[in-house]
Amino acid sequence: AQSVAQPEDQVNVAEGNPLTVKCTYSVSGNPYLFWYVQYPNRGLQFLLKYITGDNLVKGSYGFEAEFNKSQTSFHLKKPSALVSDSALYFCAVSFTFSGGYNKLIFGAGTRLAVHP
Amino acid sequence: DGGITQSPKYLFRKEGQNVTLSCEQNLNHDAMYWYRQDPGQGLRLIYYSQIVNDFQKGDIAEGYSVSREKKESFPLTVTSAQKNPTAFYLCASSSHLAASTDTQYFGPGTRLTVL
Numbered sequence: 001a002q003s004v005a006q007p008e009d010q011v012n013v014a015e016g017n018p019l020t021v022k023c024t025y026s027v028s029g030n031p032y033l034f035w036y037v038q039y040p041n042r043g044l045q046f047l048l049k050y051i052t053g054d055n056l057v058k059g060s061y062g063f064e065a066e067f068n069k070s071q072t073s074f075h076l077k078k079p080s081a082l083v084s085d086s087a088l089y090f091c092a093v094s095f096t097f098s099g100g101y102n103k104l105i106f107g108a109g110t111r112l113a114v115h116p
Numbered sequence: 117d118g119g120i121t122q123s124p125k126y127l128f129r130k131e132g133q134n135v136t137l138s139c140e141q142n143l144n145h146d147a148m149y150w151y152r153q154d155p156g157q158g159l160r161l162i163y164y165s166q167i168v169n170d171f172q173k174g175d176i177a178e179g180y181s182v183s184r185e186k187k188e189s190f191p192l193t194v195t196s197a198q199k200n201p202t203a204f205y206l207c208a209s210s211s212h213l214a215a216s217t218d219t220q221y222f223g224p225g226t227r228l229t230v231l
């Protein structure tokens with residue numbers, strides 16, 4: 001079955017320190033992976049995606065993610081956290097189902113709290 | 117939130133009442149989606165549509181209905197048959213439903229509360 005796991009409900013990090021938000025996936029076929037961020041009472045904003053090629057993907061707001069096929073992981077990273085990065089982060093995998101249509105399967109989300 | 121608008125931002129429903137959530141996009145996208153978000157559960161797909169006058173049930177379609185009369189619009193009706201409708205509802209769109217690499221873009225959401 002296709003699935004995405006975000007093993008941490010919450011991640012706490014001090015401002016200026018590096019941050020990592022973890023994501024692992026299970027999918028048949030090629031994995032197409034996405035990261036989104038959600039601020040309180042707002043929609044999801046697209047950060048970055050991995051389709052193919054370089055395992056290190058760079059995205060918006062200084063975020064990047066590392067695709068690791070052997071560990072089936074797609075962890076989100078940032079070298080230096082900002083208080084304004086505090087939000088809910090979702091990892092998702094694109095899945096092709098019957099009829100040739102695609103849908104995103106989302107993880108449960110990880111709340112990132114950056115402390116001054 | 118880009119070129120996707122949702123209204124209203126907040127909606128209150130009485131027991132037994134149907135309510136309709138609006139979703140409009142100006143991105144010229146073919147595919148549109150409705151998701152429901154509950155705390156700690158991520159997003160779950162309610163309905164999706166590839167083209168005008170065509171839509172399919174997602175994972176949790178019971179108690180919901182949709183229409184797609186225009187490419188730009190994909191309204192969601194929460195019927196009285198939906199027993200637990202209190203949630204945050206998100207509309208999204210992407211270029212094509214059949215393209216697995218396409219990014220979905222989301223609207224700002226509607227928070228529905230049952231009184």
